Amino acid sequence: MITTVHKITKKPNNSQIVAGLLPTDSNIEFGGIKDTKEVFFVQNGKTHQFSDLPLKYVKQLEEKYKSDVPAQKYLNGITNLFHKQLELYTYFLYGDIDTTPDILDGILQEPENFRDSDNCPSMLFKHKVIKIQDYILTPREILITDLFKKDFTDKIIADSLNIAHSYLDYLKRNLFKNCGVTTKTAFVLKAQKYGVIQL
Structure with a gap:
């Protein structure tokens, strides 16, 4: 029987906690539900x-969305409701929960490395x-990163890209x-660490 009790004295590293999760963290972290x-x-x-x-943050998202014509074209094809387009835009840009706030000190940050799928429409x-x-x-x-994730051989990757194996070597280097x-x-x-791929 183990009777030793270890007292935890180390404070949690806030950089490893989801942004906005602490009661004193007024920054905002967006998350999305993939199915809906x-x-x-x-x-x-x-x-x-x-x-x-809050409206002040909605306005920042609106400004970014209104300057993104490819996103508007795509999302207009899904819904005519502007508020739903804005929510979908936010999902595609910021839909992954992580430790970096999406709104930091009241300012909307750059989009995340989040992709809904390998062929995510947000890439456009x-x-x-x-x-x-x-x-x-x-x-x-x-x-190429997506093909690496699937653990394909270089020959299969080169063939699927319709390029020579030597050119793939050049691209990889x-x-x-x-x-x-x-x-x-x-x-x-490293790609996994930066959220480019999920294994």
């Missing part, structure tokens, strides 16, 4: 419906970029260099 594309937000330790988002949106550290991945690099890694495994782990 509904959005909620966390602030001051409470979860709220998207419809309860003006304000959507996928990054590893500060490096913005090209559409082809995102596709550049991608690895830009992301600060030297191997496919290290790259996949």
